[in-house]
Amino acid sequence: MRNKYHIYQKSHYIISPLGKGSVCNYNTISMGESHLQSYSGYWGIPEPFFASIFDENDIDLHRSSSQGQAYSRFESIAITAAESAFQRAEINPDSKDVLFIISTTKGNVEQLEKSKNPDSQSDAYLWHSAQRIAGHFRNPNTPIVVSNACISGCSAQLTAFNMLQYNDLYKHVIVIGAEVLSKFIISGFQSFKALSPERCKPFDANRCGLNLGEAAAAIIYSKSTETESLPDDTIIMEAGAVCNDANHISGPSRTGEGLLRAIHKVTEDFDTNRIAFINAHGTATLYNDDMESVAINRAGLQDIPVNSLKGYYGHTLGAAGVMEVILSSIALQNHNVLRSLGTENPGTAMPLNVCMQNSNTNGDAFLKLISGFGGSNAALLFTLNQHR
Amino acid sequence: MEELIYKLKEEIIDVLNLEGMKPEDIDENAPLFGEGLGLDSIDALELIVLLEKNYGIKLKNANEGKEIFKSVRVMADYINEHKTK
């Protein structure tokens, strides 16, 4: 093992249209619930769409600073997730050994509709919004924004991992993934003909596109030189990798080359028999799910149970990688593999062992996969700390 | 018809940013996709927008495009038959 430190999850929090709190979200989806529904005439979008959107009256969407300055919906949910994660970790966010990493694709892009004048669009700048979020906690460091399209959440966790591994200034890194939807995002995906008119069906033979969703999720990562002092069932991040397909900006590679290389990088020197499940991207678009099936087969991992959580939340873009790692971590701690909601008849380019029912597992690791526009692919590997 | 074909070629060059191409450079009977113009899936989606914006034709799903975008001539025939503006 090249790693100098063990990087582990100290605490986490999810706020989604399904509920508030990581465990609350986990329990709700374990019962097969989802907030995905049809929206018609919403936000002035002419065509109806199927999505998971926060209740407009939710107080956690309308927060303001101690000086009474109103935060945007995006900043509000990011602050809510971070605040609760800090409370659970009992860490002071204003310390200089805490670094903020924010994962989002579009942040406050809805600002562009409100103000046509570029000089009054400062809120639309991701770094500006990130500074408001970190500033809320009086954190002295410049927050880092990771914007790598759909893989942002996993990219951000890899950056956190490296920062803790190689930079002695930081003891804790909080990764906050957040995304709110808007006319901007929905109309764009509609123009791509990428949206499913009903609940998405990841890895299904009849899948016909994705659903979009809103959420914010935060994980605080900390480091330790040994694992003995860490509590039982702590989730440890073992490795991560990001690789580019160098194939097409919006279409996944047919051969799964980039994702395969990312999988190889994180699983080399690791006994893959330990992997309880693969939490795949599984957006339910024809090409993404086929590509993942090819990469998983080429890696020889096709017998491991695979799930996608998109049938519960839709694709939450910059939040997806963070939220799905939290839910998969809790599943691993409960020795459970979550059902891939929405999948009825699996049917991908190469066969996969799609998890059709919640089931027990003896494995003590999970693999997170994610891919996105710009040709990027990420793989992250997590294990369960068990003292035996 | 020939007028529509010429206009359509101009519109295609414009919306797909085919730098340095003139309508004369596009063979209206040659396949639009595959070899030739080097168009990809995003270009196909943009042609769907062109049909709607300039001719008031709304495709129900992207797969219909496969038939319609076989060549400029096929596209022009389709427009003649279905245009609403």
Next chain:
Amino acid sequence: MEQLFDVVATCRISDKEVLVNQESILYHSRENEQDWLSTIYHHIGLQYPKFFKMDRLCKAGILGAELLLKDYTYDHETVKDDWGIILMNAASSLDNDRHYQETISEDNYYPSPAVFVYTLANIVTGEIAIRYKIGGESSFYVMPDFDEELMRELLVQAFNADPKLTHILYGWANVDQDQYDVRMFFCKRRGNIKTSINNPS
């Protein structure tokens, strides 16, 4: 800490000038009718029709990469997983986001897929990866200014985390309201390494 890598090429594109390895190669003259990025494209003799389909951020990034790599010989066909790319900017894809916003106004609502596809900051890393077949690490960060210390740290981490990595194309690529600021670099892991690139002859 021991120096892990050396910068082997630099380039800069501003509103006024193009510099390669600190030498000026082109000035922006007002008489030129073409837009500035197309002028640079033609000046350096780039042949890449896809360029004209890109938004301005991707155009600027492709030009920067081309300026850095044009004197090197390497395999253009095979994906090189020993090369990585890390870029940073302040405006993410906002320049093009404003353009997309115009396509969804209430009175003229025709969302453009060809514009929307460029409304992600990291598409520029994707376009560069495709053109130069870069298959290793690929990351995009958004910061208020070009934070060179953070960039150095990210490079060290990337080289440390992936022993296979030999080269990284990195830097700052910002396009915002007609303002261009590209400062890109090509660096090579130090030491006696097997690489997929030959030095300029």
